[in-house]
Amino acid sequence: xxxxxxxxxxxxxxxxxxxxxxxxxxxxxxxxxxxxxxxxxxxxxxxxxxxxxxxxxxxxxxxxxxxxxxxxxxxxxxxxxxxxxxxxxxxxxxxxxxxxxxxxxxxxxxxxxxxxxxxxxxxxxxxxxxxxxxxxxxxxxxxxxxxxxxxxxxxxxxxxxxxxxxxxxxxxxxxxxxxxxxxxxxxxxxx
Numbered sequence: 001x002x003x004x005x006x007x008x009x010x011x012x013x014x015x016x017x018x019x020x021x022x023x024x025x026x027x028x029x030x031x032x033x034x035x036x037x038x039x040x041x042x043x044x045x046x047x048x049x050x051x052x053x054x055x056x057x058x059x060x061x062x063x064x065x066x067x068x069x070x071x072x073x074x075x076x077x078x079x080x081x082x083x084x085x086x087x088x089x090x091x092x093x094x095x096x097x098x099x100x101x102x103x104x105x106x107x108x109x110x111x112x113x114x115x116x117x118x119x120x121x122x123x124x125x126x127x128x129x130x131x132x133x134x135x136x137x138x139x140x141x142x143x144x145x146x147x148x149x150x151x152x153x154x155x156x157x158x159x160x161x162x163x164x165x166x167x168x169x170x171x172x173x174x175x176x177x178x179x180x181x182x183x184x185x186x187x188x189x190x191x
Contacts, residue, residue, distance in 0.1 A: 019074055022067040029063050105160070112156040123149050 014021050126149070129142050 018070040019067070022063075022070040026063040026067050029059055033059065108156075108159045112160050115152065115156060119149055119152055 123146070126142055126146050130139070
């Protein structure tokens, strides 16, 4: 059991710190090769040939390549980690926006319900007053009030039916507006 734990901790070290591991391997190999070379140089029975240098230190080239590849792996892993963090941040922002949109829609629908009740009463009384048709001036006033009530109803409908909202910065703060801009007066006149 203890052996498995030490193997697991060694494996974790190799995964977390590959550059350190490659440094240990590289410099251990250099140390062993250098000691072996000096032992060969001190041995008077052997003659020293230029090929002995290549033979002794040829593995260092491969070790340097190993170190370079491990550094590239670290860079790749770091880039991948950064991309995953960016994706996670993006998903969190989308979730926050979705929650804000849901909350905004609930508030707007509640306001729509609260405003439509008195608005309906005003529209009913306007219809009664139109039927009485007392004077032209009163008819024009009733028409103006009707346009205003229809505009209020149209704005409420537009806000409650919108699936997304954009924010506009104002001196007071950000104001949510539906992205589809259309003329409310045109919509009211077409009815």
